[in-house]
Amino acid sequence: MNEHISSAYDRDLDAIQTLVIKMGGMVEEAILSAAKSLETRDLALAEKVRAGDKQIDALELQINEEAARIIALRAPVSKDLRVILTVLRIAASMERIGDYAKNMAKRTSTLVDMPVISGSDAALRRMAREVQAMLKDLIDSYLRGDAELAEDVRQRDHDVDQMYNALFREFLTFMMEDPRNITAFMHLHFMAKNVERMGDLVTNMAEQVIYLETGVMPEEARPKGDQTAFVSELD
Numbered sequence: 001m002n003e004h005i006s007s008a009y010d011r012d013l014d015a016i017q018t019l020v021i022k023m024g025g026m027v028e029e030a031i032l033s034a035a036k037s038l039e040t041r042d043l044a045l046a047e048k049v050r051a052g053d054k055q056i057d058a059l060e061l062q063i064n065e066e067a068a069r070i071i072a073l074r075a076p077v078s079k080d081l082r083v084i085l086t087v088l089r090i091a092a093s094m095e096r097i098g099d100y101a102k103n104m105a106k107r108t109s110t111l112v113d114m115p116v117i118s119g120s121d122a123a124l125r126r127m128a129r130e131v132q133a134m135l136k137d138l139i140d141s142y143l144r145g146d147a148e149l150a151e152d153v154r155q156r157d158h159d160v161d162q163m164y165n166a167l168f169r170e171f172l173t174f175m176m177e178d179p180r181n182i183t184a185f186m187h188l189h190f191m192a193k194n195v196e197r198m199g200d201l202v203t204n205m206a207e208q209v210i211y212l213e214t215g216v217m218p219e220e221a222r223p224k225g226d227q228t229a230f231v232s233e234l235d
Contacts, residue, residue: 009074016066016087017143023059024139026052027094028132030101031198035128038108038191039121049105056098063091079212086212090142093201097135100194107187114184117174120167124188127163127195130156134202142209150209153202154218160199167192 030049037046067084070076076084134153141149171185171192211217 009070009076009080012066012070012074013083016063016070016084019059019063019066020087020090021139021143023056023063023091023094024135026056026059027097027101028135030056030098031128031132031135031195034101034104034108035125035195037105038111039125041108041112041116043109043112046105046108050102053098053102056095060091060095063087079215082212082215086142086208089208090205093205094135097198097201100198104191104194107191111184111187114187115181117181117184117188120170120188123163123167123170124192124195127160127167127192128198130160130163131195131198131202134160134199138202138205138209141206142212145213147210147213150206150213151218154206154210157199157203160196164192164196 030052033045034049036042037049067088070084071081074080134156137149138153140146141153168189171189175182175185207218
């Protein structure tokens, strides 16, 4: 009987992890597509990102419902319960990242009629690629139970912050040199801040994986390189 219950729980866990992998792939694509739509001024791609956010939201809901069912039927304890709680937190963070990608796509629709700022779009895309790579490694660390890889992801948030700081300083300089571009730069700034926040969310997920595997949250404060006082914006 115990073997039957254990086998059923393993199947339930495999099913919910499959949903997490699917959601992670969709969020990775949203990050990259949002940045690409800006660089190429591709309104169709931007609209695809915005529409795809509903699918990401639906997957989070499905994961939440499956997790609730597992808790109700299997009454997991100890690490098994930590697994379910980690899944819920990862899904919530990925849904939030999807929201940020959607917000970037919305701003692309506004920026398409404004002058292209040389180098800024490409820099934002590089920053987005770094966050996407962090998310990919984060999902791998969760599936493999690899706390060391999760810690590596956690440390890489500093690189994203440094990229954001460099863009922020560049935007300020250009705005002071040519006030006519202030509106465009403000939109670009908020997009960069969205990507920086994505990095924070991936880092939070990495800390959850470390907790899952070790039973304790990281004690050492993670390196934080964001030196600006601006607050991100979600429409």
